[in-house]
Amino acid sequence: MQDASASARPEAARPEARHPDLLGDGLDGFAPVAERLATLRAALADLGRVGDATAARGALRLSAQLDALEPSVTFIGQVKAGKTSLINAMLGWPDLLPADVNPWTSVVTSLHLAPAPQTRAGEARFRFFDREEWARLVEKGGRLGELASRAGAEDDLDKVRRQVERMREKSQGRLGRRFELLLGQEHRYSAFDLGLVERYVCLGDDFDDEEDGADARFEAAGRFADITKSADLQVDHAAMPMRLCLRDTPGVNDTFLMREQITIGAIRDSRLCVLVLSAHQALSSVDMALIRLIATVKARDVVIFVNRIDELSDPVPQVAEIRASIRATLKAQNGPVDAPILFGSAVWAAHALSGTLPDLPEGSRRALQRLARERFQGGEDPQTQLRGVWDMSGLPALYRTIAERLNDGAGREVLDRIARSTANLARSIGAAQGTALPAGARPTVDRATLEAQIAAIAHRAEEALARVIDREQTEFRTRLERSHRSFLDRATAALIAHLETQGEGTVWTYEPTGLRMLLRSACQLFGTRMQAAARGVLDELARDIAAVYRNALGLDGAFTVEAPDPPRIGPPVDIARTIALDVKGSWWRRWWTRRRGHGAFAADFHAMIRDETLPILDALRHDHAERVRADLMATLAGFVDDQREIVEALTRKDEVAPDALDVALRRQARQDRLQAIESAMTTMLKEAA
Known part of the structure; x- marks a missing residue:
């Protein structure tokens, strides 16, 4: 830097x-x-x-x-x-x-x-x-260079390489010895x-x-x-x-x-x-x-x-x-x-x-x-x-x-999450405040015990969420691979049918829209199932933590803890990447005219489209799926961190002496204010919904 x-x-x-x-x-x-x-x-x-x-x-x-x-x-x-x-x-x-x-x-x-x-x-x-990104452009001609290389479009590949070389020379001419140092x-x-x-x-x-x-x-x-x-x-x-x-x-x-x-x-x-x-x-x-x-x-x-x-x-x-x-x-x-x-x-x-x-x-x-x-x-x-x-x-x-x-959308989700955390903190501190009794009459709240209980509940929830994610990711990968195979089989069958009816002299093209629709549907189903399963884990986690607080503070069943919403699932934008079938340029015609025989057409086409689309599948089943996992686990971890702060607040409350009326009055004012904060957050969440 x-x-x-x-x-x-x-x-x-x-x-x-x-x-x-x-x-x-x-x-x-x-x-x-x-x-x-x-x-x-x-x-x-x-x-x-x-x-x-x-x-x-x-x-x-x-x-x-x-x-x-x-x-x-x-x-x-x-x-x-x-x-x-x-x-x-x-x-x-x-x-x-x-x-x-x-x-x-x-x-x-x-x-x-x-x-x-x-x-x-x-x-x-x-x-x-960085050096890797620049090297990929210079050595392979970027995505189009990779595409042309797989398609066997040597003329187009040479053209791309000449353009890249010219850009590299101009860049080095502008920057001189600084060029390598700046990457x-x-x-x-x-x-x-x-x-x-x-x-x-x-x-x-x-x-x-x-x-x-x-x-x-x-x-x-x-x-x-x-x-x-x-x-x-x-x-x-x-x-x-x-x-x-x-x-x-x-x-x-x-x-x-x-x-x-x-x-x-x-x-x-x-x-x-x-x-x-x-x-x-x-x-x-x-x-x-x-x-x-x-x-x-x-x-x-x-x-x-x-x-x-x-x-x-x-x-x-x-x-x-x-x-x-x-x-x-x-x-x-x-x-x-x-x-x-x-x-x-x-x-x-x-x-x-x-x-x-x-x-x-x-x-x-x-x-x-x-x-x-x-x-x-x-x-x-x-x-x-x-x-x-x-x-x-x-x-x-x-x-x-x-x-x-x-x-x-995005603004509401963040504000809702912070409002829930604020309401939980105010509710829990207010509940502990409301149980303030003379010394010896108040339920004993041991911090170490409370923290251990919360940690055990959080550990179970993390394991449950990990199992849910593993299960859904496995099914997601299976759906993606099934969609990919189905598309390749249909496209290759359509190519063979074209060759049998039209011959090799007529250039054939095939739209990849069907593949993208299948992949998008798989991603939508994955996102819906992940959010539903995660919501179940988070709701159970919130209920279990609320039960710990009720037992520790002697609260009635009306006391609850708001669970966080699962994070949004980001769009699977890698589906939009350009592939060979999207490019209707002259090199596709040259690819076509250089093949001879049905077997060569089918084998070469299947291999090229498979290699072109595999990076999209890899990005979805790895990058996209792992981003979802990381966001879900981060949501759970953030909620647990909130509870640790609440535990610390609960276990540091001062007891009220029997004759300390002024302290009790101040405590009542604090209690009223905490309830007002909780009420304001609850109202905000209802209005947003």
Whole structure:
């Protein structure tokens, strides 16, 4: 890791938007989440004050989890669909990120937004590809090189290798002796501006060697772009009511399929995916890879935004036509047909924010006027009504949709988990407080005994959960392998039937959609069964722990402990990886024409498709399944850790002397406050449900 020197750090960039107040029309959608956050913060602050030192530590730990809450939204889409311009406009900062990025750029840029009194650019971190990732690209030509190699497409493979070699030479020319040293490293800055970001995410021209130009070349645009893998930018934002991460990804249709893998990783790490399309080429055939990506994500976690409607000649009828076309394409390709489809223009948004509507191009102005006549029924010219233009840009609707999804999804799950932990802590301490009796009359609570009982229950639960996971993973692997064999058998049979009826002179293709549907169904069943089984284990664990507390404190049967919800199962995005059957290029025809005889066709095809699809199966039965295991075990372990804190709090309660009326009164006030905290958390959970 490297920190940039202080002299190289730019001054914090300031937003150029003259009307950032427009962001209020959209960001208001986050109010429910922000209100729940505020309620939780207040409850935890109260709990820290009315409890003992152990309760205060528990409240502090839960508060830290609240502070760390940062739902992420990944933007994917066509190259030149305007993803970056859209994100800039969403921030109210039209020139924050470079929008005219070279299509070769493979950088995922994550914008970490945090509420603040004023908007400013904060820290920046840029990570480079490590040696293994770079070697895989250089030696094998990335995923496309591997694919071409398996397909025997020597001409295409040579072409890929020449392109990789040219990229490597240019990178080494730009970076010189620094090239090898930078792989696997990262650069950090205390602030950033557009110029700094351009060094890492925009590919520039070749640089001339000048006698004293080394430092200038080091600072030039695109200097590190070939080897930069990700950029993390911290932005303090006055209009944001909560933390949020917007993740800008590269287009997926690149020469080496490197960006596809990078984008798959970004979607896996996010709960919500926004597919950005251009109004001129919405879901064209070149973007079937995008449909494959979003088909692995639940429709509830996908939003489709059609950008650049400012370039349509007559947006009112054309928007309706585009929406119908997208729905039809999604249905035909087994995509998320119920995903919301929004329309807008980052250009309109940027001009509204900057107060430069008179500078709109003539065609864009006409499109805006036609849409305004339809939307506002002939009202005042929207160019004099910034909020009207802002509304027609689609950004308020996009932000509100994102907020609605987060409130029902990732944000709600985290807040519910913390609310349950807070309620459990308040309930348990309150129960112990309520049993406070004069010395000698109070049930003896021995910490060592209580901890041993909790540990034994937790151990049984861990073993039970491990057995459940092992059983479901075994069945999951069996279903995946059965689906794989079935697909290979059907595809090979279809090939032989084609050869027998059409002969070898007619090129045959076969769609892999059936395989993806089978694998997706297996993953959905695995996730459903895992969550149901885990919920049973967690509910039993909570009941057993509640029984221990009741026995230790002499409580009645009404005392309960809230079990945590099982974590969500992430989308199986590896299913979307491009395989040989997805590529309908010239090399497939050459593969076909080089075979002779039915046996050679069948054997070669079966071997190639098997080898192409095995990495997907491996990723599902190992990586995907192990992520599920790790998340479930972490949920159980976190719940048990909560109980250990409660045990410590329970066993440190002071007894009340018979004549200490003032102490008893203070204790009653604490009891009332603990009950109020528990009640508030219970109400919050019911309202969220």
